[in-house]
Amino acid sequence: MTTRGIGARIPRNEDPRLLRGLGCFVDDVNPAGVLHAACLRSPHARARIRSIDASRARAVPGVHLVAVASDLGEMNEPSPLLIPHPLLTAPRTQRPLAVGEVRFAGETVAFAVADDRYIAEDAIAQIEVDYEALPAVVDVEAALGAGAPAVHTDVSDNRAARVPQLVGDPDAVFRDAARVFTERLVIERSCGSPIEGRGVVAEHDQRTGVLRVWTSTQAPLPVKNGLARIFGLPEFHVEVIAPDVGGGFGTKIMMFYPEEILVPWAALRLGRPVKWTEDRREHLTAANQERGQVHHVEVAVDAGGRILALRDRFVHDTGAYTPYGIVVPIITACQLPGQYRLRNYAVEFEVAYTNKPAVSPYRGAGRPHGVFVMERVIGLIARELGLDSAEVRRRNLIQPDEFPWDVGLVFQDGGPTRYDSGNYPAGLEMALERSGYAAFRARQAEARRERRYVGIGVACYVEGTGIGPYEGAHVRVEPSGRVLVATGLTTQGQGHYTTFAQIAADVLGCDPSDVSVVTGDTRKFNWGAGTYASRALVTSGNAVHAAALKVRDKARRVAGQLLEASPGDIELVGGRARVRGAPGKELSLGAIATVANPIRYAYGKEASEAALRLVKARAGAVLAPGEEPGLEAVGYYAPPQSTFASGCHVVQVEVDPVTGDVAILRYVVQHDCGTLVNPTVVEGQIHGGVAQGIGGALYERLVFDEFGQPLCTTYVDFLMPTAMEIPEIEVVHTETPSPLNPLGVKGVGEAGAIPGPAVLAEAIEDALAPLGIRIREMPLHPGRIRELIELATGSVG
Amino acid sequence: MSAIRPVAVRVRVNGREHTAEVSPRLLLSDFLRYRLGLTGTHVGCEHGVCGACTVHLDGVPVRSCLLLAVQADGAALTTIEGLAPSSERLHPVQEAFRLEHGLQCGFCTPGLLMTIAAFLRDCPRPSDEQIRRELSGHLCRCTGYQNIVRAVIRASALLAEWSAARAAGAAAARAEEARP
Numbered sequence: 001m002t003t004r005g006i007g008a009r010i011p012r013n014e015d016p017r018l019l020r021g022l023g024c025f026v027d028d029v030n031p032a033g034v035l036h037a038a039c040l041r042s043p044h045a046r047a048r049i050r051s052i053d054a055s056r057a058r059a060v061p062g063v064h065l066v067a068v069a070s071d072l073g074e075m076n077e078p079s080p081l082l083i084p085h086p087l088l089t090a091p092r093t094q095r096p097l098a099v100g101e102v103r104f105a106g107e108t109v110a111f112a113v114a115d116d117r118y119i120a121e122d123a124i125a126q127i128e129v130d131y132e133a134l135p136a137v138v139d140v141e142a143a144l145g146a147g148a149p150a151v152h153t154d155v156s157d158n159r160a161a162r163v164p165q166l167v168g169d170p171d172a173v174f175r176d177a178a179r180v181f182t183e184r185l186v187i188e189r190s191c192g193s194p195i196e197g198r199g200v201v202a203e204h205d206q207r208t209g210v211l212r213v214w215t216s217t218q219a220p221l222p223v224k225n226g227l228a229r230i231f232g233l234p235e236f237h238v239e240v241i242a243p244d245v246g247g248g249f250g251t252k253i254m255m256f257y258p259e260e261i262l263v264p265w266a267a268l269r270l271g272r273p274v275k276w277t278e279d280r281r282e283h284l285t286a287a288n289q290e291r292g293q294v295h296h297v298e299v300a301v302d303a304g305g306r307i308l309a310l311r312d313r314f315v316h317d318t319g320a321y322t323p324y325g326i327v328v329p330i331i332t333a334c335q336l337p338g339q340y341r342l343r344n345y346a347v348e349f350e351v352a353y354t355n356k357p358a359v360s361p362y363r364g365a366g367r368p369h370g371v372f373v374m375e376r377v378i379g380l381i382a383r384e385l386g387l388d389s390a391e392v393r394r395r396n397l398i399q400p401d402e403f404p405w406d407v408g409l410v411f412q413d414g415g416p417t418r419y420d421s422g423n424y425p426a427g428l429e430m431a432l433e434r435s436g437y438a439a440f441r442a443r444q445a446e447a448r449r450e451r452r453y454v455g456i457g458v459a460c461y462v463e464g465t466g467i468g469p470y471e472g473a474h475v476r477v478e479p480s481g482r483v484l485v486a487t488g489l490t491t492q493g494q495g496h497y498t499t500f501a502q503i504a505a506d507v508l509g510c511d512p513s514d515v516s517v518v519t520g521d522t523r524k525f526n527w528g529a530g531t532y533a534s535r536a537l538v539t540s541g542n543a544v545h546a547a548a549l550k551v552r553d554k555a556r557r558v559a560g561q562l563l564e565a566s567p568g569d570i571e572l573v574g575g576r577a578r579v580r581g582a583p584g585k586e587l588s589l590g591a592i593a594t595v596a597n598p599i600r601y602a603y604g605k606e607a608s609e610a611a612l613r614l615v616k617a618r619a620g621a622v623l624a625p626g627e628e629p630g631l632e633a634v635g636y637y638a639p640p641q642s643t644f645a646s647g648c649h650v651v652q653v654e655v656d657p658v659t660g661d662v663a664i665l666r667y668v669v670q671h672d673c674g675t676l677v678n679p680t681v682v683e684g685q686i687h688g689g690v691a692q693g694i695g696g697a698l699y700e701r702l703v704f705d706e707f708g709q710p711l712c713t714t715y716v717d718f719l720m721p722t723a724m725e726i727p728e729i730e731v732v733h734t735e736t737p738s739p740l741n742p743l744g745v746k747g748v749g750e751a752g753a754i755p756g757p758a759v760l761a762e763a764i765e766d767a768l769a770p771l772g773i774r775i776r777e778m779p780l781h782p783g784r785i786r787e788l789i790e791l792a793t794g795s796v797g
Numbered sequence: 798m799s800a801i802r803p804v805a806v807r808v809r810v811n812g813r814e815h816t817a818e819v820s821p822r823l824l825l826s827d828f829l830r831y832r833l834g835l836t837g838t839h840v841g842c843e844h845g846v847c848g849a850c851t852v853h854l855d856g857v858p859v860r861s862c863l864l865l866a867v868q869a870d871g872a873a874l875t876t877i878e879g880l881a882p883s884s885e886r887l888h889p890v891q892e893a894f895r896l897e898h899g900l901q902c903g904f905c906t907p908g909l910l911m912t913i914a915a916f917l918r919d920c921p922r923p924s925d926e927q928i929r930r931e932l933s934g935h936l937c938r939c940t941g942y943q944n945i946v947r948a949v950i951r952a953s954a955l956l957a958e959w960s961a962a963r964a965a966g967a968a969a970a971r972a973e974e975a976r977p
Contacts, residue, residue, distance in 0.1 A: 011898070012895070012898065015895045016895065019887060019894055019910065020837070020878065020880075020881055020891070021836070021837015021838070021876065021877030021878045021880075023903050023904070024836075025836075025839070025904060027830075028830075030834075116831075117827075118820065118822060118823070192938075194902070194904070194938055195839075195849055195904045195936060195937065195938050196839070196904040244903065244904075245902065246902045246903070246904030246905075247938050249938065279843055280841070280842040280843060493900075493901030493902030493903070493939045494901070681898070684898050684901055684940060685901075687942075687943045688901060688939045688940050688941045691938075691940075691941035691942065714842070714844055715842050715846035715936065720936050722932065722934075722935070722936065722942070723928075723932035723935075723942040724930065724932075726942050752941075
């Protein structure tokens with residue numbers, strides 16, 4: 001009886017509220033008397049601050065506070081390094097307000113609080129900063145070259161880290177290899193850009209001592225614990241709420257953004273609630289960004305195209321700071337091998353500082369880069385050996401009987417990069433078949449005779465998902481029969497109010513619409529990490545499952561006592577506990593919850609009757625030793641290691657050689673994320689990911705000029721795809737449950753975005769093969785495609 | 798800096814009359830959100846690209862981040878809070894979004910719903926191409942648009958049922974009245 005539980009395509013519990021405009025996003029929170037803040041940001045990518053004069057700003061009527069670095073005292077310490085690593089030898093994190101030097105255009109320099117945002121912006125316009133502009137470090141390879149200026153004066157070579165990793169003995173293989181190919185590959189900067197930017201509201205209740213902070217974050221519990229430390233408050237006096245979060249995509253996992261410290265600081269200092277809401281220009285200049293790597297890859301193959309060894313050296317642009325350590329390039333290095341048998345692999349990356357916004361994970365988190373490199377290598381092998389790229393893939397795939405497959409590298413979470421389950425050959429064939437791969441070649445030949453440039457591309461990937469440390473959940477059945485599920489992580493569109501409800505409902509035998517899920521509120525659940533790294537379903541989902549099982553056990557025990565049956569004979573169906581094979585012997589979950597709380601007071605008719613009918617005369621305490629009141633439980637899930645999802649995308653394109661425009665004719669996704677809890681939600685995640693993958697391949701590129709000035713500071717310049725650019729996406733599933741967790745689930749949040757650049761590179765290269773174009777960079781805008789055509793053909797026509 | 802003199806505005810929002818003194822530089826989006834507390838209208842870019850702040854001004858979808866509150870003086874506005882016919886029933890466009898999983902985080906959704914409601918009023922049976930062209934004035938970062946396109950198609954069908962039901966209801970009422 002699980003038709004509406006796990007596996008069901010049910011509409012989402014959260015939707016009616018959001019559809020009516022009754023969502024509660026951070027900027028919708030307006031405590032009485034709230035003041036509004038604005039930030040003064042550096043106009044230079046690199047400059048010395050000679051002096052700041054804020055006196056005129058402070059005199060603007062309606063201004064309550066103007067802060068420069070010296071006003072902050074100890075609050076202005078550099079933010080904590082979230083994820084240290086022994087090879088991150090020169091980590092640097094940002095201060096709330098810049099001291100002495102600014103390191104990217106957009107860095108916070110001063111902060112004003114006023115009656116409204118308009119006045120706060122008037123105030124920051126009145127702050128006079130005397131800057132001495134300095135040459136900026138913009139290009140990531142130049143950053144590591146001789147003579148580059150230092151982004152941090154005490155890191156003279158701009159090198160934050162150098163990390164070599166080794167599997168097998170690739171050097172020996174390269175010495176004897178039949179064929180060796182090399183390539184230089186570039187993937188440029190982009191960013192998450194959720195439609196809701198960041199935002200923070202803080203109020204300090206002087207009566208209770210509670211500092212309450214609403215922030216558009218993916219990790220409210222770490223923010224809470226961090227703020228408690230920064231402000232010297234007990235953790236139980238800090239409450240952090242991420243109400244509805246309007247998209248995150250990794251951008252909002254970062255902590256602490258300067259404003260997350262400045263706003264509570266101002267609220268504490270002024271004794272008034274304070275709000276700051278990021279505008280789009282601030283998002284595109286001051287929020288964290290990602291992508292941005294240059295790879296030099298070499299591959300050794302045998303005559304049949306089987307990969308014998310691979311060596312990759314790459315430079316990773318971390319921007320001005322390393323708040324999130326070196327997680328992104330570690331993921332690139334670990335996930336680059338993807339679905340392929342790679343027994344000899346050397347990868348070494350260097351992390352370079354540049355005068356650009358800091359880098360932290362953005363949907364895909366290093367994987368699109370690695371997959372782009374690996375799949376370009378597959379394409380290179382195919383071209384050089386005269387093979388079809390799909391055939392090269394077939395010859396190199398890890399086989400179903402080779403799981404668990406250990407890549408041999410230490411993953412981002414410190415655990416092994418060990419694939420738990422999958423069936424890659426089946427996935428590839430399913431994607432090829434669905435996309436009509438074989439038939440396409442015939443159509444392509446015909447199109448080429450008509451001088452039309454159509455092409456097909458394939459890309460496979462593996463995604464480590466569901467990383468630890470752990471998440472927890474609280475499940476409680478109320479006397480009304482409604483079920484509350486609370487977990488510590490957030491939801492920013494993934495449908496957790498529905499999928500977690502499905503998991504609880506499946507165990508408790510009720511309808512998912514009877515389950516209310518609470519996320520992102522430290523007042524409701526105090527343990528856990530956050531929603532990132534495609535981990536929510538794996539970690540919180542299994543925690544909800546664990547807690548619900550405990551509740552089910554208790555419900556059976558209590559019902560067994562009341563119905564005079566063995567708990568093993570009690571089944572939970574349709575919101576009721578009933579004795580198997582004894583029609584009529586049953587109780588509602590709500591009645592059991594009422595009885596499980598023996599406080600003599602019963603609210604409502606049904607509860608009253610249940611209490612009267614069921615509670616018998618007793619001797620001794622109402623709760624036996626060790627027994628707890630209520631029908632509730634807390635459960636946790638800590639994964640032993642990451643679980644590895646996988647997929648294969650196939651895209652057909654037509655390139656217009658005159659305009660350089662790329663039209664997507666067909667986009668097929670094969671995907672395997674283990675057990676599907678709600679296939680509709682899973683497909684939605686994939687659709688959105690694919691759109692970001694296409695954006696990252698064809699449109700989205702954060703351009704900086706030679707002075708480090710960001711040139712994409714509006715949605716007119718940073719081109720996110722619209723409904724006109726994103727085609728119909730066909731999704732087919734394979735379902736290989738993970739053996740690592742009770743639900744058999746794997747993460748899906750980032751999947752769709754990962755192979756976008758790789759698959760479009762292959763398709764565009766295939767389309768333009770008659771012109772001999774090689775794709776070595778992403779993204780590719782029409783102008784660049786025109787340039788490549790001109791370079792290859794020596795003509796402009 | 799000289800003080801900015803407030804200006805009186807009178808607007809009808811979701812059928813309710815409001816008068817207020819506002820700064821002439823106050824954006825219509827901020828007026829709706831902060832002065833009237835109608836926080837369902839969202840602001841995603843403040844430069845007229847993302848479409849999240851779309852409301853109806855005298856029946857026409859407009860970007861409330863590109864208008865000043867004073868420009869709306871004398872106008873009738875509808876925001877997302879005024880789209881559903883009642884607190885029990887969703888508007889067919891809202892219902893279609895729910896059925897087709899046309900929203901994820903829900904931030905861009907109110908603006909899309911306002912645009913689509915007006916679009917389907919003027920173009921009840923749109924082609925896929927017309928739908929995508931209409932949606933291209935909005936940015937959604939979550940859905941990849943596919944289920945939004947499906948939702949518009951579904952909404953078109955639901956609206957046809959809706960107006961048929963309403964017409965039938967009106968005819969029945971007329972027949973009832975006409976009875977001696």
